[in-house]
Amino acid sequence: MRDDPSVIALVARVVNGDQQAWNEIIERYSPLVWSICVRYQLSRHDIDDVGQGVWLGLVEHIGKLRQPAALAGWLATTTRNECLRVLRAARRYDPDGLPAEDLMPPDPDATMIEQELIEAELNAALRAAFAELSPACHELLSMLISDPPPAYAHVSQVLGIPVGSIGPTRARCLDRLRQSPHLADFLSDTAGDVGVREAGR
Amino acid sequence: MSMVGAGLSDDELLAALQKAVAARQAVPAEFVASAKNAFAWHNIDAELARLTYDTIRDTGLALSNRTEAASIRALTFTSGHLTIELEVGAESLVGQVVPAQTALITIQPMTGPEIDVQADEIGCFSIGPIPAGQFRLRCRSAAGFETITGWITL
Numbered sequence: 001m002r003d004d005p006s007v008i009a010l011v012a013r014v015v016n017g018d019q020q021a022w023n024e025i026i027e028r029y030s031p032l033v034w035s036i037c038v039r040y041q042l043s044r045h046d047i048d049d050v051g052q053g054v055w056l057g058l059v060e061h062i063g064k065l066r067q068p069a070a071l072a073g074w075l076a077t078t079t080r081n082e083c084l085r086v087l088r089a090a091r092r093y094d095p096d097g098l099p100a101e102d103l104m105p106p107d108p109d110a111t112m113i114e115q116e117l118i119e120a121e122l123n124a125a126l127r128a129a130f131a132e133l134s135p136a137c138h139e140l141l142s143m144l145i146s147d148p149p150p151a152y153a154h155v156s157q158v159l160g161i162p163v164g165s166i167g168p169t170r171a172r173c174l175d176r177l178r179q180s181p182h183l184a185d186f187l188s189d190t191a192g193d194v195g196v197r198e199a200g201r
Numbered sequence: 202m203s204m205v206g207a208g209l210s211d212d213e214l215l216a217a218l219q220k221a222v223a224a225r226q227a228v229p230a231e232f233v234a235s236a237k238n239a240f241a242w243h244n245i246d247a248e249l250a251r252l253t254y255d256t257i258r259d260t261g262l263a264l265s266n267r268t269e270a271a272s273i274r275a276l277t278f279t280s281g282h283l284t285i286e287l288e289v290g291a292e293s294l295v296g297q298v299v300p301a302q303t304a305l306i307t308i309q310p311m312t313g314p315e316i317d318v319q320a321d322e323i324g325c326f327s328i329g330p331i332p333a334g335q336f337r338l339r340c341r342s343a344a345g346f347e348t349i350t351g352w353i354t355l
Contacts (some may be wrong), residue, residue, distance in 0.1 A: 051331065144215060
């Protein structure tokens with residue numbers, strides 16, 4: 001979340017020219033940028049344009065971020081601004097055509113961005129925790145979250161474990177996931193409530 | 202206060218994980234790759250010229266109309282110091298640096314060797330054949346300013 005020490009460390013490495021750290025930031029946050037573009041219903045061409053603006057902007061600004069830990073917030077805001085820029089450039093965004101301010105919910109865009117941000121940070125933490133599970137747990141949970149969900153008999157056959165032990169192993173692996181330090185921030189963060197419930201649906 | 206650890210049942214946690222993994226999988230590989238490539242800019246002094254106009258984007262001109270004479274694709278890149286105009290012809294690109302000045306234009310493909318062309322005293326240059334893949338243009342003006350366009354795919 002906002003004071004994630006791993007983000008601060010990544011930013012420091014990027015400022016020192018570490019491409020690997022940059023790649024980790026991209027892996028972690030490209031879904032945030034992507035999902036905001038999707039919320040603005042941009043074409044693929046426009047999303048690439050926004051992406052270019054956001055990432056080049058980050059290259060330029062990453063050494064000047066006053067709060068490196070707030071990187072995700074900076075990305076969300078920049079992505080929103082880039083989306084609006086692209087929409088304006090295409091003349092598809094006409095501020096005069098919008099209803100009067102008192103007829104609109106209070107800044108729907110900002111609310112949407114905040115939701116995407118909370119969700120993206122939870123998702124990134126979940127993926128990081130997931131990546132560090134034991135290979136056996138990773139394999140089992142990967143199968144269980146595939147779409148459509150596989151029958152236990154199939155899981156048993158593929159992984160070579162008895163059907164009867166899938167349930168207990170699943171519970172044990174999910175417990176390990178819960179205990180991951182990546183998710184620790186979400187235990188104490190007051191802003192986590194909406195995001196966790198949203199993502200848990 | 203709800204918690205990931207204590208607040209979610211196993212089913213909810215698994216569903217949250219599924220959603221988190223799906224959110225990453227929804228991002229196209231090329232989008233991620235070009236984001237990673239953007240880091241190449243961190244030690245480049247040149248100024249970025251952003252795409253500020255594209256007939257396809259800004260007029261909704263469809264690619265299928267490109268063969269019609271009236272619908273030549275035009276792109277404009279703008280930086281703080283100059284503008285680079287590009288027109289996509291049948292077999293070549295015709296460009297102009299504005300304000301008019303001599304400049305060295307380098308075509309930098311994502312993969313493959315770079316090619317230099319010279320912009321004349323009114324800033325005009327020509328690139329042929331049209332680069333096949335993603336590329337960008339680097340412009341070194343006689344006055345010493347360096348400008349690089351964003352990545353272009355035609």
